[in-house]
Amino acid sequence: MTIALCGCGNMGAAIAARLQTAGAELVVFDLDRARAQATGARVADSLSELATRASTVFLSLPTAAASRAVVAELSRALPQGAAVVELSTVAPADAVAAHDRLAARGIRFVDAAVLSGPMQMCDGSTTLLVGGDDADLEATQPALELLGGERIRIGRVGSGMAAKVAHNAVSHAVMVVLLEATSLAASAGVDVETFAELLSRPDAALLRPLQHRLRERVFDERYGGGMPMEAALKDSRLALELAQETGVPLFAILAAHTPYELAVAEGLGREDYAALARMWERWTGKALRPAAE
Structure with missing residues (x-):
């Protein structure tokens, strides 16, 4: 050929x-x-x-x-x-x-x-x-x-490129979040290798949002139980406070705080924080559900 x-x-x-x-x-x-x-x-x-x-x-x-x-x-x-x-x-x-x-x-x-x-x-x-x-x-x-x-x-046609653009958006944003979070941990005295090992666990902050919250909760619209939105908002505030105390600049983590404020204000405080998806579904008019078989 x-x-x-x-x-x-x-x-x-x-x-x-x-x-x-x-x-x-x-x-x-x-x-x-x-x-x-x-x-x-x-x-x-x-x-x-x-x-x-x-x-x-x-x-x-x-x-x-x-x-x-x-x-x-x-x-x-x-x-x-x-x-x-x-x-x-x-x-x-x-x-x-x-x-x-x-x-x-x-x-x-x-x-x-x-x-x-x-x-x-x-x-x-x-x-x-x-x-x-x-x-x-x-x-x-x-x-x-x-x-x-x-x-x-x-x-x-075009869906291959759409998937890659969205995929790369995750990769690039996660890189910023990783650097911000690792800087927070290091500034508070946490060994960076220990922190990286923690993040690599299947039940930790990198894989669990994908496997548990997106695939098991958002895709099935199952928002009862779990970690309440208001608790996630509290944790987000703690991260911002730690950044202020340690002088660590935040960009992505700071921006990610706003949707939690909005969700609690809209009455989603007692639902699992995967219910953030409800807001994006309303904003875009697109249900975040897998295509029917």
Whole structure:
């Protein structure tokens, strides 16, 4: 199978290495020709040439703007029946717009957000969050299989990118919370390694909100018993007071205090603090329930 790849940065180079390890014939294009040559693959001189070399084009580009520009050019250069697989991280709306533009020319499109890093891509253990039409997914399946690892079908076009954007929001916010909380603990005399070990327990603050509160309570709308919202608000106040005493700057933890104030004011004080979900359901008009089987 011959695959075309546009973009040979850190992730693009890893994709190139993985595809060649999997036995694909590979042709690449990058504005930095030396970077393209470093992959060891055949190098196209232009996007137009790249489009003539293979029926499936993988994109691994640094910005959404770069992806939009490449899709625009490929829409004019690729033949009907060709396929574009978006491996860059772009907004869901960008993925939908790319699909619509390419579909109008008879070109298939799938968004396959890469959840893992370059190392996992190289060794074939990456996870792809895939969105697209059934026919497009079926047509691109052989090419996606060359990347190895796990492919999780999220849903319609753009849903793979939506899942990754939301996933990364958790990762980035949790990093800030971890630094703030560890600084609080250290400033109060707690050994940081001991604190990290505490957080890693299955019944501690990292995993339990996901497994118990989100999946067991929010998804089932089960808010009786548990830890009352007003108790969680009290604990949040204690954290803010400790930060003041120790001089630890807070950003994420401070912002997270406000929803608890609002929830208690709305009469949710005796419900488990997972009932915060009620407010987001009202604000967004979207029930936080798993899709029906």
